[in-house]
Amino acid sequence: MMWRAMEVEQRKISRAVISRLPRYYRYLGDLLEAGVERISSNDLSKKMQVTASQIRQDLNNFGGFGQQGYGYNVKYLYTEIGKILGLDKDHNFIIIGAGNLGQALANYASFERNGFILKSLFDVNPRLEGVTIRGIPVRMLDELEGYLQENDIEIAALTLPKSKAEEVADVLVANGIKAIWNFAHTDLTLPKDVIVESVHLADSLMKLSYNISQHNEIQK
Amino acid sequence: MMWRAMEVEQRKISRAVISRLPRYYRYLGDLLEAGVERISSNDLSKKMQVTASQIRQDLNNFGGFGQQGYGYNVKYLYTEIGKILGLDKDHNFIIIGAGNLGQALANYASFERNGFILKSLFDVNPRLEGVTIRGIPVRMLDELEGYLQENDIEIAALTLPKSKAEEVADVLVANGIKAIWNFAHTDLTLPKDVIVESVHLADSLMKLSYNISQHNEIQK
DNA sequence: TAGATTGTTAATCGATTAACAATC
DNA sequence: TAGATTGTTAATCGATTAACAATC
Known part of the structure; x- marks a missing residue:
């Protein structure tokens, strides 16, 4: 042992x-x-x-x-x-939240070069039903569970409001998602075998702002 | 001393x-x-x-x-x-590159709550000329220098391809920009009194991927 | 072989945690 | 006052840098 x-x-x-x-x-x-x-x-x-x-x-x-x-x-x-870094293998991923940021990620084709294959987006907005981005369809969020059961998806990117994040994350995990790329402004509490990598844009901007203030202080 | x-x-x-x-x-x-x-x-x-x-x-x-x-x-x-964190003061900022990511940031109104005021976007794409996002205009990149000289802008977000990033950053710095929020996949080399905060999305995704591989290894 | 440069051990530096006296 | 909890010093832990023997 x-x-x-x-x-x-x-x-x-x-x-x-x-x-x-x-x-x-x-x-x-x-x-x-x-x-x-x-x-x-x-x-x-x-x-x-x-x-x-x-x-x-x-x-x-x-x-x-x-x-x-x-x-x-x-x-x-x-x-x-x-x-x-695991870039020699393909990783299927989906994006939850097809708003601006979700669509921006979906259009960012260079991920594909490193083996990250976008399979679908999901959203609650009925206007997005049937829309495709680079040929990849946006599905309605209520189809998520069924979709996950029929497809082999490893990673989910969460680009939705923080109010919905935890709830959706639970569904993802319950249906076999192993890793979450989290853009919601919240820390997800999930089983510890689930990998969470967060990108907190607001935090990043605040660090920038701190450094500006700091810089101005020293100038004086 | x-x-x-x-x-x-x-x-x-x-x-x-x-x-x-x-x-x-x-x-x-x-x-x-x-x-x-x-x-x-x-x-x-x-x-x-x-x-x-x-x-x-x-x-x-x-x-x-x-x-x-x-x-x-x-x-x-x-x-x-x-x-x-300097959130008690307003910080005027612009976005260079009004593609998907630039527009996503522009639509992200909650920055405003923390004092980050978006004043303009810039792009080279003539189709975006005159377009506004939340009432904020997209200007053509060749207007950038003139604009900076007439407006009090502190921060520039760089959401453009890495091939253009360094060049644009130099223009920004030459015209008084103090801080750059860099989304291009490159490390900018700028005078050290310029504050650079980078968000490397690809790096973040690779870290996620590393942890997946790692996790799979241990499972075996 | 001589020179270059790694792999690796040892020394330093910095960041985190523990402990506790100060004090509300 | 007694209890709670901070502010801060000291101890530990981890990460970075320096040094150098191994080796291509």
């Missing part, structure tokens, strides 16, 4: 490290596009404005992707980080 | 603390709405799933808002955190 616990423990990479991976992925993608074949942690650190030590430390959580005296092969590292 | 440096130093609240303030603000707002008059760090900690110690420590970075034996007055604390 002990080794099992440890095996799980071993996988527990800190949140700080995870949140840096997409950024590495982005920079490596740019390098790849620019035709760069290899890069050292030192050169990458200059581009990314982080320490080389942090880059090496971060990557070594997942394995030795580099080679002494050479550095990192850009294409290889890009692919490996993609695998770590 | 030393005391000046220290004075500035003193203000340097850690990023972790700042990023928790909007969440406190949100919870306090809910409590206020629910008619709760006072709350102890212990009760709040249970609601927010953080330690009471962290709450007290965080708040004490800014001053003693509580009272021994009583706790915190909800309304007072809410107002004070609002001030810290």
